[in-house]
Amino acid sequence: MAIEFQHISKRFADTRALEDVSLTFEEGKIYGLLGNNGAGKSTLLNILTGRLCPDSGTVAVDGAPADSDAALGKLFLVGEKNLYPDDMKVKRALDTAAVFYPDFDRSYAESLAKQFELPLNKKINGLSTGYGSIFRLILGLSVNTPYVLFDEPVLGLDAQHRDLFYKLLVQKYAEHPCTMVVSTHLIAEVADLIEHTVIIRKGRILQDAPTEELTAACWAVSGPAGVVDSWAAGRDVFTSSVLGGLKTVCIRGGGTEDLPAGLERRRVGLQEYFISLMEEEDQR
Amino acid sequence: MAIEFQHISKRFADTRALEDVSLTFEEGKIYGLLGNNGAGKSTLLNILTGRLCPDSGTVAVDGAPADSDAALGKLFLVGEKNLYPDDMKVKRALDTAAVFYPDFDRSYAESLAKQFELPLNKKINGLSTGYGSIFRLILGLSVNTPYVLFDEPVLGLDAQHRDLFYKLLVQKYAEHPCTMVVSTHLIAEVADLIEHTVIIRKGRILQDAPTEELTAACWAVSGPAGVVDSWAAGRDVFTSSVLGGLKTVCIRGGGTEDLPAGLERRRVGLQEYFISLMEEEDQR
Numbered sequence: 001m002a003i004e005f006q007h008i009s010k011r012f013a014d015t016r017a018l019e020d021v022s023l024t025f026e027e028g029k030i031y032g033l034l035g036n037n038g039a040g041k042s043t044l045l046n047i048l049t050g051r052l053c054p055d056s057g058t059v060a061v062d063g064a065p066a067d068s069d070a071a072l073g074k075l076f077l078v079g080e081k082n083l084y085p086d087d088m089k090v091k092r093a094l095d096t097a098a099v100f101y102p103d104f105d106r107s108y109a110e111s112l113a114k115q116f117e118l119p120l121n122k123k124i125n126g127l128s129t130g131y132g133s134i135f136r137l138i139l140g141l142s143v144n145t146p147y148v149l150f151d152e153p154v155l156g157l158d159a160q161h162r163d164l165f166y167k168l169l170v171q172k173y174a175e176h177p178c179t180m181v182v183s184t185h186l187i188a189e190v191a192d193l194i195e196h197t198v199i200i201r202k203g204r205i206l207q208d209a210p211t212e213e214l215t216a217a218c219w220a221v222s223g224p225a226g227v228v229d230s231w232a233a234g235r236d237v238f239t240s241s242v243l244g245g246l247k248t249v250c251i252r253g254g255g256t257e258d259l260p261a262g263l264e265r266r267r268v269g270l271q272e273y274f275i276s277l278m279e280e281e282d283q284r
Numbered sequence: 285m286a287i288e289f290q291h292i293s294k295r296f297a298d299t300r301a302l303e304d305v306s307l308t309f310e311e312g313k314i315y316g317l318l319g320n321n322g323a324g325k326s327t328l329l330n331i332l333t334g335r336l337c338p339d340s341g342t343v344a345v346d347g348a349p350a351d352s353d354a355a356l357g358k359l360f361l362v363g364e365k366n367l368y369p370d371d372m373k374v375k376r377a378l379d380t381a382a383v384f385y386p387d388f389d390r391s392y393a394e395s396l397a398k399q400f401e402l403p404l405n406k407k408i409n410g411l412s413t414g415y416g417s418i419f420r421l422i423l424g425l426s427v428n429t430p431y432v433l434f435d436e437p438v439l440g441l442d443a444q445h446r447d448l449f450y451k452l453l454v455q456k457y458a459e460h461p462c463t464m465v466v467s468t469h470l471i472a473e474v475a476d477l478i479e480h481t482v483i484i485r486k487g488r489i490l491q492d493a494p495t496e497e498l499t500a501a502c503w504a505v506s507g508p509a510g511v512v513d514s515w516a517a518g519r520d521v522f523t524s525s526v527l528g529g530l531k532t533v534c535i536r537g538g539g540t541e542d543l544p545a546g547l548e549r550r551r552v553g554l555q556e557y558f559i560s561l562m563e564e565e566d567q568r
Contacts, residue, residue: 037442131321156321156469158319158320159469159470159555161321162469187443271443274444275444275447
């Protein structure tokens with residue numbers, strides 16, 4: 001049981017949004033889908049849920065074509081954009097979700113609305129950026145489909161509400177195992193949540209691996225510029241930065257256990273790894 | 285030389301947006317203005333720049349009333365909302381800024397637009413959330429007024445662009461010392477940038493202190509629930525959480541150097557401190 005993209009390509013006018021993307025989201029995992037603005041993340045999710053047609057390639061959900069009723073009933077996309085009619089209220093949108101998704105947990109959704117202080121009688125289009133995100137993530141947490149895809153779920157949310165969302169996501173996943181795909185720019189905050197990371201850049205898959213594997217062999221080594229440079233010579237340095245006289249290089253591979261005097265090492269987190277990788281690619 | 289708010293109050297219909305707020309932004313510092321959605325941050329900044337009138341209280345900029353020309357010429361607010369006409373292009377907005385702000389650095393703004401890949405001939409209202417933020421932060425980095433106020437400058441920005449913005453902010457501050465106020469929900473990312481932190485909650489100032497002081501005496505202590513509970517009894521615990529059998533309490537004050545076997549301590553970061561403080565207040 002899985003979502004399988006095979007050789008998906010998509011152009012918009014003169015932009016190649018996706019190029020020969022093959023990718024699998026397996027059952028029962030939390031995925032991070034990471035990439036800069038314009039990388040193709042939303043295009044990929046919109047193709048999966050039939051909001052966009054690919055130019056070539058196929059998508060299957062548990063073996064059924066993604067545009068079949070069987071497939072669509074298993075998916076829920078918490079998209080960036082709100083697709084509800086202009087005058088629809090939050091309450092009515094919950095009613096509608098309950099009609100289309102038989103496992104939608106209406107009373108849980110209402111309890112979440114209370115926790116996030118989202119008024120049920122507000123018009124969806126009148127919500128602020130943060131409350132619009134809250135409305136959409138409540139749907140995603142309550143829908144109970146086998147696959148739930150969150151596209152920028154925390155846009156505009158304050159730190160306390162983001163923290164609450166991450167806790168609820170983990171709780172939901174523990175109580176009702178499903179496949180979750182989280183596409184987000186706040187990488188550091190989801191680094192401990194996502195078991196598997198997919199990094200997409202300019203329409204191509206750059207990395208597709210267990211999150212731990214990606215950063216396991218990455219270290220940042222800092223010290224006086226001269227000492228760092230002579231130590232780093234010949235090693236796999238993927239980015240470097242200088243602040244005052246202090247130089248930091250990020251390297252892949254071992255050999256950092258026994259550093260010369262004056263040098264320090266620390267682990268590279270997922271967000272720092274991502275930024276460094278993008279900078280390395282920019283310079284190719 | 286400073287921005288001084290004295291006893292500012294403001295209501296919107298049945299909401300008290302600000303209540304008796306007195307606050308000083310001194311010259312030559314980077315401030316963080318932190319608070320949840322609806323706390324009053326944007327109201328405060330909009331009152332300062334004359335976009336809103338307070339019900340009571342005064343604001344002065346270097347001694348002059350905030351709504352005087354002398355004061356307004358010293359301030360630039362990178363607001364959440366874009367106030368430009370519907371069909372204005374990025375290029376034309378830079379021309380306009382150069383007219384109103386004599387120290388606006390036009391060629392620096394254009395070089396930033398290139399770095400962030402913001403097309404100059406695009407209409408401002410046609411920009412995505414992320415590029416709208418980029419447009420506004422470029423204005424803020426190029427305007428060279430003595431006081432620059434950033435309200436949610438990184439909304440919708442990807443991690444690489446956020447990283448670039450923080451680097452540019454520090455560089456600007458080093459080369460052209462001024463007062464910067466950054467209001468943001470991405471607290472962890474600015475924790476090392478902001479020298480002084482103001483926390484606002486439900487229209488009132490909750491904390492106003494050097495950033496380091498706020499978290500210096502805060503520790504998170506974790507271990508088996510029973511051991512943590514008996515150790516923490518009588519201490520100033522401001523939040524606690526349980527994950528599996530592991531309990532974590534955040535405490536203020538010392539006495540964590542010599543923990544019983546089985547307990548571990550780590551420093552509480554600014555974002556974690558902020559969230560814990562909000563939770564503590566919610567429970568009052």
